[in-house]
Amino acid sequence: LDTVTTEHAAWLPAEALAPIGALRVLVLGSELRADTVRADALAATTRWGGQLLDDLALGADVVLALAADLAGGTEAHHPAVAAALATGRDPLGPEGFAVARVDGVTAVVAGGGSGLLYGWFHLVRTPTALRGSNAPAERHEPAHALRMLDHWDNVSVHPVMGQVERGYAGASLFFCDGKVRGDLSRVARYARLLAAAGVNRVSINNVNVGPDAARLLTADLDDVRRLADVFRPWGIRLHLSVTFAAPISLGGLPTADPLMPEVAQWWATATAAVYAAISDFGGYVVKADSEGQPGPFAYGRNHADGANLLARALAPFGGIVHWRAFVYNHRQDWRDRSTDRARAAFDHFAPLNGQFDENVVLQVKYGPIDFQPREPVSPVIAAMSATRLAVEFQVTQEYTGQQRHVCYLAPLWSEVLGFRPWGQTGSTVSEAADGGVVAVSNVGDDAFWTGHPLAQANLYAFGRLAWAPSSSPTALLDEWIGLTLPQASAGVRRALHSLMDGSWRTYESYTAPLGVGFMVSSTRHHYGPGVDSYEYTPWGTYHFADRDGVGVDRTRATGTGFAGQYPQPWRDVYESLETCPDELVLFFHHVPYGHVLNSGSTVIQHIYDTHFAGVERTDEMLREWAELEGGVPGDLFARVAELLVEQDRSAREWRDQINTYFFRKSGVPDAQGRRIF
Ligand code: BDP
The missing domain is CATH 3.90.1330.10 (Alpha-glucuronidase, C-terminal domain)
Structure with missing residues (x-):
């Protein structure tokens, strides 16, 4: 039994737990190891199911247990545990948990160590789950197995972009003076913050990979391992952005041609070394043939050739390559009205549908252009039915006020996730995104983490929407306000809510x-x-x-033809001025x-x-x-x-x-x- 202290707090301030007070928490985790779930976060003690009733008799208020540890039938357990166990027949996934409250005891039963952690955060943000009368049992599983934040951090300060490309919250949390920081204590707090929001993957460096960052893959691997060690206890796996030209720039080969055996060999060897250092490494993020980054086009190869090259190096270790669909020619002739940047990703990728290996995730920005405050949903999402796909958002507010303007973006993301690319009877974007949900981070070494303190709500809501895409953005806003300002009066909370709730539309x-x-x-x-x-x-x-x-004019009849990249009904809806929604009228006409x-x-x-x-x-x-x-x-x-x-x-x-x-x-x-x- 362990008394909860503020050290266990979930979202930002230490006082988040204050309203909960001292609780006696019993953790059953025979399978828990310090490297799976942070030992001090869950105060892991080893107890077997047989002892559970005795332990509860000592007076625990909360019990957190791994399902696998609860031997025997439900009758062997406290009714709260039994109720949690009875929430479904399928075994809980590794991140899933069930929660129930009976006779003054709250039980969380989880499928794995991460599930226990998420269950604990759930209790922290749901005080009613810890107090008062019996509550019906609930089961929680993430909608997306992959909930990822991409950092656009440069290892060295870039002369134009600074340390964090499109970063508005100070310098990098990870890098300083051209290398990984020695003191990673702030990163550990950040990892807790992300876990509290439900994020389980981070890519630590910019998609535009500079020479210093390229070396993270090889010479500086030991530093990457240190970062992975800090994220791991919070259920977060680390990924790296890599440059497609690495075989040349790091390996000294004359080519990075994806079809050359020596290039494949170089990637296989480099990747094996990464996994030797970091056994749960997540994989690579690649921006290729885009805005000056190298890619397969230089060798007359396509993007399936490029992505599969890296995928095959990662596959033996269970790694993934996130291959970005943000590919367009930024040197087009502006006088040529037949070119249209909105068309580019579809034109490049739709013909390749079905040609990507199973561990390639095509990462598609939510709109066809570039993170604008208002865009139609990218037609690439509907075009890639035989390809794993992740949808990419931008939490950092590049085009939405740069963390100087209040702009609560969850309503935008929620609209996109709930959009039905094939019409009312088809799946949503969230359902189509079987490779997960990704966003560009808005965090830096700023005291408030995000520059604008209210921009924290975007980071929080992103993680929560990635976990449960149908959550109401309004409810998530209240959740964030409650966790961030637990002492604030109801009036202050209401005022803050009203200030933020409509701010995207105001922007x-x-x-x-x-x-x-x-x-x-x-x-x-x-x-x-x-x-x-x-x-x-x-x-x-x-x-x-x-x-x-x-x-x-992006119509098929007289314009660039972009509207024709959508399946029905959208191709007709957007084609016609009568049916095109007002908010997109100048995008299409x-x-x-x-x-x-x-x-x-x-x-x-x-x-x-x-x-x-x-x-x-x-x-x-x-x-x-x-x-x-x-x-x-x-x-x-x-x-x-x-x-x-x-x-x-x-x-x-x-x-x-x-x-x-x-x-x-x-x-x-x-x-x-x-x-x-
Ligand atoms: C654009 C940014 C640029 C990024 C690019 C990307 O202006 O800094 O490198 O997106 O997503 O929005 O790669």
């Missing part, structure tokens, strides 16, 4: 309109408005605004400013109205936050207050530039006569 309202995307500043690294920043560049994200209209949306408003008036409303809302958010002074910790209050001032300023800048731009292009005045410039 959308004052930035690029109606799904057109990418009107961001290129010179300021995607922060703030840049109305024509990308319009005449080869990167290929255009809005085509002129005096008559705006939007990208080029329309006159006077075009009347389904909402009844014209495109130009919609632009004016949403941009004025967006700033009204950020003004209000400033006022709402001011009222929370004293209700939340002082450092948190000050940091958020300062950032809300910046958000409000930036929202005004967006409003003024977007409205002025479209007023000058169209010459159409605001119907309400507001001052535009």
